[in-house]
Amino acid sequence: MAALLGWALCVAPNALAQTGWHVQHFALQLEPHFETRSFTGALAMDFTVQDSALQYLDLDAGDLQVARVQLGTAILAFERNAKQLRILLPKGLATGIPLKITVAYEGKASSGLRFDADTQQVATAFSTSLWTPCLDDPAVRASFALALGLPSGVLSVGNGERVSEPTGTDAKVQHVWQLDTPMPSYLYGFAAGRFAQARQIAGATALEFFGPAPFTPQTLPQVFADTADMLAFYAEKAGVAYPLPAYRQVLLSGPAAQEMAGFSVMGVRYGTRVLANPQAIWLGAHEAAHQWWGNGVTNRSWRHFWLNEGIATFMTAAYLEHRFGAEEYQDQIEAARTKYAALKEAGLDRSLVFPDWDAPTAADRSLVYDKGALVVHELRQFMGEARFWKGLRDYTRTHWGQSVETADFQRAMESSSGMDLRVFFKRWVYLQSE
Numbered sequence: 001m002a003a004l005l006g007w008a009l010c011v012a013p014n015a016l017a018q019t020g021w022h023v024q025h026f027a028l029q030l031e032p033h034f035e036t037r038s039f040t041g042a043l044a045m046d047f048t049v050q051d052s053a054l055q056y057l058d059l060d061a062g063d064l065q066v067a068r069v070q071l072g073t074a075i076l077a078f079e080r081n082a083k084q085l086r087i088l089l090p091k092g093l094a095t096g097i098p099l100k101i102t103v104a105y106e107g108k109a110s111s112g113l114r115f116d117a118d119t120q121q122v123a124t125a126f127s128t129s130l131w132t133p134c135l136d137d138p139a140v141r142a143s144f145a146l147a148l149g150l151p152s153g154v155l156s157v158g159n160g161e162r163v164s165e166p167t168g169t170d171a172k173v174q175h176v177w178q179l180d181t182p183m184p185s186y187l188y189g190f191a192a193g194r195f196a197q198a199r200q201i202a203g204a205t206a207l208e209f210f211g212p213a214p215f216t217p218q219t220l221p222q223v224f225a226d227t228a229d230m231l232a233f234y235a236e237k238a239g240v241a242y243p244l245p246a247y248r249q250v251l252l253s254g255p256a257a258q259e260m261a262g263f264s265v266m267g268v269r270y271g272t273r274v275l276a277n278p279q280a281i282w283l284g285a286h287e288a289a290h291q292w293w294g295n296g297v298t299n300r301s302w303r304h305f306w307l308n309e310g311i312a313t314f315m316t317a318a319y320l321e322h323r324f325g326a327e328e329y330q331d332q333i334e335a336a337r338t339k340y341a342a343l344k345e346a347g348l349d350r351s352l353v354f355p356d357w358d359a360p361t362a363a364d365r366s367l368v369y370d371k372g373a374l375v376v377h378e379l380r381q382f383m384g385e386a387r388f389w390k391g392l393r394d395y396t397r398t399h400w401g402q403s404v405e406t407a408d409f410q411r412a413m414e415s416s417s418g419m420d421l422r423v424f425f426k427r428w429v430y431l432q433s434e
């Protein structure tokens, strides 16, 4: 995600913990309705129960209108409270046995699912519970399958792999996507529209670019000319190859700036800017960095959001250094330092580990991105070039596919380098005086 564009990073305040049960897989059938700017959904959730006394389970469900909940063929009672759906379970469910609950629901366009009728565009944005029941908690991972019913002539991008070519009638075409790697639900999403498309191969990774008119199969590769280099750079610094067969980038009508599992979305203005100035690739580089820092290694809770955004913002600067030289890196770091200095001056400096992330202010977001990136830069200076990059690599490889907290980052950098970083983290991260 990118704070530069004022992206609303308000996270579900009451992110739900899974207690006594565990989700494995979400399979969603979603039908967007362009005429009414609404949608209908049918979610199937595979899960197991660990506690036979479990009476209910809670899902995040935004303002969705839930019509029916079933366990197999049995209809279950449910309650709505605030943004959650509480599903009441039958007594004495067997533990450890695969179970499937289905939820039929409807919803209306919102910040989480946007329609653009002119381009027949429909796309998701943070957060996922605005378009499907799920668990917004970033520490919960599940695989995800999506079947989208779309008008003919519309292209779609979803998570993971396109399972088959779209099939159906002129009126409604099924697009099926599947993400086999369990991922946090905030990385689920899709984008569909009357896009032009271009494709390249970069090593083992297919690169696909999408955008509405006036973008063309000729101009899209110009917008995304550096993508292969970005992925190679991050893979080398991470010590982890890009994990999926394809990486897709989509330009959307209207504002957009978000990473998702296997793809990212940006506004069409990003494409226009890059065509005018091929150096204006900050956003593309930032969202690509998240495929490692954010998606591959994920903050356990939003309290440690700086691990996602501070590291991704720092890695964006590091990529620009690799691509355009040291001066560009210094400009990025000085910009972060200036923003941080202004916050400090205004008395708004805080620990990068937040007591909660229920109602973050603009200053809090700037701390996470700008101070976060600056702290990683200062760590680079403090540790020295070789030790820092080895540490970042060890951190990324050790925690790949896992949830992390700030202590994990510190521990990985310390054990990799043999350095004692307690004073550094106290000063820069936790804002504690000696």
Ligand SMILES: [Zn+2]
Residues within 6 Å of the ligand: 001, 002, 003, 286, 290, 308, 309, 312
């Ligand atoms: Zn970001």
